[in-house]
Amino acid sequence: MTPDASSLLGQVTWSDEAASLAELLQRHELPLLVKVQKGQYLSLGPGGLSSLGVHSTLLLTSGGRRRRLLAQAVKFKDSRRMVPVGQKLLIPDTFDGLFEILSEEGRSVRAIEGVAELARLFPDSCIVRCSCKAFVSKSDSVDTITERTRTLQSGETLVLVGEVVRPRGRGPARFLRCFDSSGENVYLPHELKARFSAVAKESSISGVHSVANLLNKRLPLNVRLVSGRPADGSRLAVPELRLHTTFEQELVLGLPLHKDSVVVAMPPTQLARTAEFGRLCDRAAQVWLHSADRIQPFDVALPRDPRLDGKKAAVRPLGREADP
Incomplete structure (x- = not known):
C-alpha cells in the first residue's frame, strides 16, 4: 500500500x-x-x-x-463448433491492433504469399505475417540498398511506396520499396517468399482490419488478433475472438x-x-x-x-x- x-x-x-x-x-x-x-x-x-x-x-x-466492442475469446473444435474460453473482453475504438475476419468455421482468407504477389496487388499498406529479412537504408540511392539488413517482425506494418530496379550483377535486381513505422526505407527483394496481409479498407473483407473498420461491420463476427497487445490479466490468451456487439x-x-x-x-x-x-x-x-x-x-x-x-x-x- x-x-x-x-x-x-x-x-x-x-x-x-x-x-x-x-x-x-x-x-x-x-x-x-x-x-x-x-x-x-x-x-x-x-x-x-x-x-x-x-x-x-x-x-x-x-x-x-x-x-467499444464486446468480445469473447473462443476456440474452434474440429472446424465445426466454437467454444468460449476465458473472460469476456472489451476492445476500445482506439485499440491499435489489427484483426483478420474468420468464417464460422474459423478459417481466414489466404494471406499474400511472397513479395512478387504483394507488388502485383499493391495495397496502400500491409502487415508482415511472418518474420523475414529485408534490406533497410536511410538513403534513397539504389547503390546503398543492400548495405544493411534487419529482420522484420511479425505484426509490423509497412507502407508501400513503389518498385525499384537496379543494374544486375550486384545481387537482387528488383525490390519493393516500403516505409516502416519509423519512416525508414525497407527494400523487399522481389523473389522473397514471405507472408503478408493487406490492411483492409472499410468496405473490404479480406486483409486485416482496424477496430474502426470492425465497428462498422454487421455483428456478431469471428476474428483473429494478428497484431496488437492481448488483454492484460486474461487467463486464457487465445487470438480468436467472437465479436458480439458494440x-x-x-x-x-x-x-x-x-x-x-x-x-x-x-x-x-x-x-x-x-x-x-x-x-x-x-x-x-x-x-x-x-x-x-x-x-x-x-x-x-x-x-x-x-x-x-x-x-x-x-x-x-x-x-x-x-x-x-
Missing part, C-alpha cells in the same frame, strides 16, 4: 450504509472511496484469508465514455488501495479535499492513461440474441462497470 493510501485510510470512518454500485453512482459523483462488502467482479470482492489477491478498498474514478457507456475505474475487504459505503466528504486523495486520483488517471487503449477483461453477461449488432440494442450491465 502506498503512503498516500495508508494515510487516507487512517482517516476514514466508514458509513453503516451499504448500496449497490448502480445506486451509489446515482447518488454521488466520482471520485469516491469505497469498500466492497458483497459480490465479486474479476479481482474485486470481499477480502479475507481465503481470498488472497482479491482487492476490496477502492478509489472509484471515471474512465470516460467511448465506443456499446457506448461510461466506465468506472477501480484503483485498489488495499488487499483486504471491499464494502460499498460512503466516506466522509472532507476526504476529497485532502492532498492524499488528490494524489491518488492523479495516480488513477496515470494508470488509466496507459491502459485505456488496451483490451480489458470485462465481466458482463453477453446478449441473449447473438444476432444483435450493437445498432439495434445495447448491452445493459447493472449500472456503470468497475474496470480494475
